[in-house]
Amino acid sequence: MLAYVFYPIGILWMMMSGLKADTVAKATDTIHTRATIRLYTPYTKISVHPGQSITYNVDVTNNSKVTQNVDLWVTGLSPAWNYSLKSGSWDIRQIAVLPGQKESVTLQVTVPLRINKGAYRFYLHAGNGTTLPLTVIVAERGIYKTAFTTDQPNLEGAANSTFTFNTTLQNATADTQLYALNAEVPPGWDLAFKANGYKQVASILVNPNSTQNLTIEVHPPDQVPAGKYRIPVIASSGSTGAELDLEVVITGNYGMSLSTPSGLLSTDVTAGSEKSLKLTVTNTGSASLKKIQFSATTPTNWDVTFDPKTIDELPAGKTAEVKALIKSDKHAIAGDYLVTIRANTTETSAKADFRVTVKTPVLWGWLGILIILVALGSIYYLFRKYGRR
């Protein structure tokens, strides 16, 4: 009603001084909108992480009887925060609402990456009078850098096993980063970075504010001594970088070799008799071997016995001697046979193939020579008896 009274006067005044007229008109608008425009959004206090983006759906309601042109703007946000007002895929500054209707506006606010923990308050203004206070609680401090983390930085195993670390590389900056991946491993060690379905990589591209899973596989050399090894892994781009310390605990490796003192793996034996053979067992690993047992694969009816039968403990790098007694079959035919001798522990085993040449017993040979000598002797006897007559 008041508006109707002042309206003609305002027009008059406007006609008198053109410059002032606009201000007056605005003033009258403000009076009207204060009561008639309402802003509404359900989530007014949101807890977020740095770098996250919040989308508010705001309803602008016109309670008046006339169509209202409503200006929309935001105050209270520092310049680091980005926001946009959108409706129907357009970036808007003003919206017209029909009487008794409401329009939807989307306010998108991006929390900056470098930010302190705390509550941040800002306002969405509509027209002259209506404001919508909004609060964003930043739950943690924004770091604005790279994070390289893993759940399990320490692994333990034997030297011949593969150590697999599952790590996460987080790019918490505003730019896409190309990280070069490096690791400082002791000489002889092998380390591989694998990403995206187990492809081996040397560098990796991470989008801003996203994470990339990296699998790091570490192969220690077989002969590495037992102990704790620290492996620093570095992901670095031009502007940022992160380091992760991995730890590998080697319990030692198991290795054994079986041979003879001279290295000769052949011997001969007369059929049906025995042959003693000296064997050497060497612990080639870095952990001591316990309960070494010996066995042999032989031709049928052969027998191999060992003295001692088992070696209780063999320290790393040490050599022990074992006597093997090979007993051949009485009916073994002359020629070469294969005898395989094995040394076993629960962890590892070693084997040696021996070529055993079987010789026929010479006893029958001597008997044959004796028979021939008897025959020749009888001839000589005949010569002596009948000759020279």
Added chain:
Amino acid sequence: MSALGEKINQWWQLLVAFREKQIRKREEQIYHPFWVMVYKEIADHVRSWRFLIMGALILLTCMGSLYTAVQAMTSQSDQAASATSPGFFFLQLFTSSNGTLPPFHAFVAFLGPLLGISLGFDAINSEQHGRTLARLMAQPIHRDDIINAKFVAALVVISVMFFALTFLVMGTGLLVIGIPPTPGEFLRVMCYFLITVIYVAFWLNLSILFSVLFRQAATSALTSIAVWLFFTVFFQIILNLISSAIVPSPDMAPADQVIRAQHLVMNLSRLSPGQLFSDITTVLLRPTIRTFRPLTLSQVVGAIPNPLPLGQSLLIVWPQITGLVAVTTVCFALSYVSFMRREIR
């Protein structure tokens, strides 16, 4: 030119003088009567028709078998090498054949006895028949020298012939296949040569024995041939009969019983000197043969199939060698005794 001719003439003169000196020396030298008889016998043998015929027969057949062996080796050398022992090319000259002719060692085993028989069947009885034995006995020589000289002369002829034949085969083989024999192979061939001489000497002794026992040369020749025929043809037939009688069917009887019976038959077959000889030559010329016994599977487990050294091969056939030497010696002893105790006139 004339200087060169003079020089050649000079050398020629020297050569002739040396030769004349040698002949004079030989004429002047006084030999033991035994060796005189041996030389005489050798001369008789070498000039006799039957030796020439037998020698030519053996030479021809052996050259024929050598040819087939070389053909077999060159045409299917890969197959032959993998089938027998690799690296024993030279021994295959004596054992391989392309099927048209028997291999060398089979020919020697077949014709060797005939040669021995032909050299010995009339050793004593022809002398007796021609009444030359009494005249010989009138000379101041020992009686046993006669039979010894007969034997030694024939043995020398046989040895020289087989020595020549063996080296002929080796030389021809060397020319054709171009692979020199390894020392092991050479020793094997030499052992084979010695065994062949002993084997032929057995038949020689047998025929000398018959020539002492029978007055007619024809009788002793036929008897010797009969013995030879018996061992080469009929003995095998008799063995087959025996084995069909005593070896049970492998389907019905336990395995060890079958093996025992077969072992028995095998030992019976070794009563034949020909079987002994073929056993020895097979093992000597095929180094991969490791045993003669029937092999059980348990003996083969873990065995590496590679050739034996010569010593081990000889040990395998040592019983056969002993038997062959013994039977040869026994034959000689018998003929010696029967000749010495005989009334000659």
